[in-house]
Amino acid sequence: MLTFVLRRFLEAILVLWLIVTATFFMVRLVPGGPFDGEKDIPEVTRQQLEAYYGLDKPLPVQYLNYLGNLVQGDLGTTFKYQGWTVNEIIARKLPVSFELGALAMGIALVIGIGAGVLAAWRPGTTTDTAPMSLAMLGICLPTFVLGPLLILVFGLKLHLVNVMGWNLPQDRILPALTLGLFYAAYVARLTRASMLEIRREDYMRTARAKGLPEARVYLLHGLRNGLSPVVSYLGPALAGLISGSFVVETIFNIPGLGRFFVQAALDNDYTMVLGCVLFYAALIIVFNLISDILLVWLNPRRKLS
Numbered sequence: 001m002l003t004f005v006l007r008r009f010l011e012a013i014l015v016l017w018l019i020v021t022a023t024f025f026m027v028r029l030v031p032g033g034p035f036d037g038e039k040d041i042p043e044v045t046r047q048q049l050e051a052y053y054g055l056d057k058p059l060p061v062q063y064l065n066y067l068g069n070l071v072q073g074d075l076g077t078t079f080k081y082q083g084w085t086v087n088e089i090i091a092r093k094l095p096v097s098f099e100l101g102a103l104a105m106g107i108a109l110v111i112g113i114g115a116g117v118l119a120a121w122r123p124g125t126t127t128d129t130a131p132m133s134l135a136m137l138g139i140c141l142p143t144f145v146l147g148p149l150l151i152l153v154f155g156l157k158l159h160l161v162n163v164m165g166w167n168l169p170q171d172r173i174l175p176a177l178t179l180g181l182f183y184a185a186y187v188a189r190l191t192r193a194s195m196l197e198i199r200r201e202d203y204m205r206t207a208r209a210k211g212l213p214e215a216r217v218y219l220l221h222g223l224r225n226g227l228s229p230v231v232s233y234l235g236p237a238l239a240g241l242i243s244g245s246f247v248v249e250t251i252f253n254i255p256g257l258g259r260f261f262v263q264a265a266l267d268n269d270y271t272m273v274l275g276c277v278l279f280y281a282a283l284i285i286v287f288n289l290i291s292d293i294l295l296v297w298l299n300p301r302r303k304l305s
Contacts, residue, residue, distance in 0.1 A: 005289070012285045016278060020070065023277045024063055027270050034079040034268045053079060066274070075278070076271035080264070086275035089260055096166060097249070097256035100179065101242035103172055107180025108187050108237070113230065115184070116191020117223065123196060131188060138185030147178040147251040164253040175252045179245060183237055187230055194226040201225075228295055235291030239284040 033055070035046055050056045054065060069076060075086035115131035122128060141149075154174060155163035161170050198204060199222065207217040246258025257276065264272035 001293075008285075008289050008292075012282075012289075015285065016281055019281045020067070020274065020278055021063075023274055024066060024270075025059075027268070027273050028059060030268060032268055034270060036268070053077070066271075070278075075275035078264070078272045079269045080267050080272070086271050089272070090257060090275060090279055093255065093257040093260060096254060097242050097245055097258055100172070100175055100245050100248070100254065100256060101238060103176035104179035104183065104241050104245075105234075105238055107176055108183035108241075109230075111181070112184035112187025113191050113227070115188040117195060117219070117226075119188070119192040120195035120199070121218065128192075132192065135185040135188040138181050139189075141182070143178050143182055143247050144251065146181065147174070147248055150174045150178055151251070166252075166254045166256075171252075175245075175248050175254060178248050178251070179241055183241065186233065186237070190229045190233055191226065194229045195222060198222045198226045231291050231294045233291075234294075235288035236284060239280065239287045242280075242283060 033050075034053075035041060035049055047056070054062055057065070066076065073087070075090070077085050078089065081089065112135075115135060119128040119131045151163040151174065154160045161173050162168065163174065165171050195218075199218075201222075204217060204222055207221050208214070245254075245256060246262050248254070249256040249258040250262065257279075260272065261276040263269075264276065
């Protein structure tokens, strides 16, 4: 296990370096600069700002300086938010995005696994077709469509919840549902396919031959192994929930990290874009590693490789 974790750690460093390098030069290729949006800024002031942030140096020197600061854990100072560093903004806004992602993941797991197990219990019947039809509908409805629909129905028509902000506990309901239902659809389909395959395994027939109730065989013996594909999906899914929530954060006016990432891309805020990309990439790597370890815990016959 330790060897596996160390190897993945070294691979992660290489992957992050490649991502940082590619992102660093790609954002520099975008037309315009971080101060082009400023109106009536004197040329002398622009040159002073570029000198202050080191943008007047050759590109390879800027790249090496950024890597040097990155090794020390310094993601740099943003160009648009005076007095703030990228580290401070990520630390301040991440809890909001993480809370939204965690709530959405809870909804996705409860609804997705429940629907998948129910559908595989009686294949071809109404208990199968109904949840799978809803799952297909959930896959076909992206978050930028589902979010406004939920706002229209539950916020503007029924007046049950607030549609904007992140102040009250009920403000979490619609954004978490918007994100969670989309991923629940995939979890439901994965769970159903896995449970249908598990039903034909030898150990399931052995458990039935021992006279155990069908529900116990199905849920106790089958579900643990049937969740392996779901666990494999959880790593990138959770990272996607956190990093991909910027659309939902924009729709519901949530002050999370995703909104800063979008605005930084529009403003050519190089350090903020690099910091967000690096942070999201690290999240994906960490969550994938956790899902691999969970897979071994669920099925000890599977080896870490």
